[in-house]
Amino acid sequence: MPHTQFATPIDKLAEVAIKVGLRLEEGQDLVMTAPMAALPLVRRITEHAYKNGAGLVTTLFSDEEMTLARYHHAPDASFDKAAGWLYEGMAKAFDNNAARLAIAGDNPLMLSGEDAAKVARANKANSTAYKPALEKIAGFDINWNIVSYPNPSWAKVMFPDDPDEIAIAKLAHAIFAASRVDVADPIAAWAEHNANLKVRSSWLNGQNFAALHYTGPGTDLTLGLADGHEWHGGASTAKNGITCNPNIPTEEVFTTPHRLKAEGYVRSTKPLSHQGTLIDDIEVKFEGGKIVSAKASRGEEVLLKVLDTDEGARRLGEVALVPHSSPISASGLLFFNTLFDENAACHIALGQCYAKCFKGGDTITPDEVKAQGGNASLIHIDWMIGSDQIDIDGITQSGEKVPVFRKGEWA
Numbered sequence: 001m002p003h004t005q006f007a008t009p010i011d012k013l014a015e016v017a018i019k020v021g022l023r024l025e026e027g028q029d030l031v032m033t034a035p036m037a038a039l040p041l042v043r044r045i046t047e048h049a050y051k052n053g054a055g056l057v058t059t060l061f062s063d064e065e066m067t068l069a070r071y072h073h074a075p076d077a078s079f080d081k082a083a084g085w086l087y088e089g090m091a092k093a094f095d096n097n098a099a100r101l102a103i104a105g106d107n108p109l110m111l112s113g114e115d116a117a118k119v120a121r122a123n124k125a126n127s128t129a130y131k132p133a134l135e136k137i138a139g140f141d142i143n144w145n146i147v148s149y150p151n152p153s154w155a156k157v158m159f160p161d162d163p164d165e166i167a168i169a170k171l172a173h174a175i176f177a178a179s180r181v182d183v184a185d186p187i188a189a190w191a192e193h194n195a196n197l198k199v200r201s202s203w204l205n206g207q208n209f210a211a212l213h214y215t216g217p218g219t220d221l222t223l224g225l226a227d228g229h230e231w232h233g234g235a236s237t238a239k240n241g242i243t244c245n246p247n248i249p250t251e252e253v254f255t256t257p258h259r260l261k262a263e264g265y266v267r268s269t270k271p272l273s274h275q276g277t278l279i280d281d282i283e284v285k286f287e288g289g290k291i292v293s294a295k296a297s298r299g300e301e302v303l304l305k306v307l308d309t310d311e312g313a314r315r316l317g318e319v320a321l322v323p324h325s326s327p328i329s330a331s332g333l334l335f336f337n338t339l340f341d342e343n344a345a346c347h348i349a350l351g352q353c354y355a356k357c358f359k360g361g362d363t364i365t366p367d368e369v370k371a372q373g374g375n376a377s378l379i380h381i382d383w384m385i386g387s388d389q390i391d392i393d394g395i396t397q398s399g400e401k402v403p404v405f406r407k408g409e410w411a
């Protein structure tokens with residue numbers, strides 16, 4: 001793949017992944033996962049990791065053709081299997097303070113033509129097997145980071161009418177801009193961005209709202225926040241003491257909603273790309289924090305299967321605020337990738353909550369998380385409910401309304 005014209009921004013992205021995304025510490029091991037197509041970025045990241053004193057970098061590659069070979073040729077029993085031994089090893093590495101880096105970039109529609117039942121079974125088997133490792137990431141035991149690579153198959157989904165080279169160049173520029181590596185000093189740009197997000201999360205923590213009330217087309221939703229919730233945004237400190245930027249890009253401030261306290265209707269404002277399937281025009285109704293009815297104009301079968309993953313899959317684990325004027329939203333692009341699209345709009349997530357989003361989150365126990373309203377599930381799926389037509393009020397502990405968003409912007 002002719003990526004020589006991107007050598008400089010790819011090197012800057014690799015440096016940002018190691019120095020901002022992970023803040024990799026001297027002697028720390030690194031476990032990286034990546035699509036084969038991202039090899040040029042994997043090589044630069046590995047180089048920066050060792051220059052920064054990494055102990056051992058271990059990379060696991062995936063490949064779209066190999067993934068599809070399973071769907072096309074594997075026996076039926078294959079779809080209940082997952083590499084549990086691998087995830088147990090990952091969990092062991094995290095116990096020994098290894099950092100985790102994931103490179104995103106798969107074709108978001110890769111599995112959209114496959115049997116939805118097989119996709120759901122394979123996803124469930126994988127989620128179950130991944131649990132020991134995911135718990136340590138969701139619990140923020142170690143520093144972790146996700147960055148993206150302009151994979152040609154992803155570029156063709158976003159820009160289907162452009163020739164390959166143009167499509168790849170457009171996606172590459174969009175990734176580099178959103179990841180703030182298209183500037184002279186990306187490290188300084190990230191320091192400034194982190195400071196701005198801190199101002200927003202500090203204001204919300206000072207307000208200590210009991211609930212948020214969303215109104216807009218198809219949406220009238222009151223979302224109770226968990227007891228002792230804490231808002232976060234930008235850089236955050238993992239339990240191993242390292243302050244890192246898990247998601248690159250990131251524009252959100254987010255916290256934990258109360259799993260029993262969502263009431264009303266909400267409609268999605270952007271399509272959700274879930275493990276290879278596109279789910280569009282989601283409309284759900286909440287009662288007592290639980291989704292009691294759900295539909296979608298596209299991908300409904302997959303959505304309904306996702307909601308039946310486990311008890312916590314119908315309840316919320318995250319609420320996040322993102323202004324409509326965020327750079328990713330302003331780009332006007334739909335990335336078909338949650339990492340980007342969630343940073344273009346306010347969103348909520350079904351499933352597992354982040355223990356980090358509680359006061360004293362470093363030491364809080366799973367029982368305390370549950371008692372304070374935190375949700376537990378095998379899944380964590382963000383979907384977008386924000387637009388320039390959404391208003392949000394904060395409801396204070398004494399029941400007063402405070403404007404938070406008006407027409408999609410901070411009030």
Ligand code: ZN
Nearest residue numbers: 252254320382
């Ligand atoms: Zn989020």
Ligand code: ZN
Nearest residue numbers: 318349380382
């Ligand atoms: Zn999320």
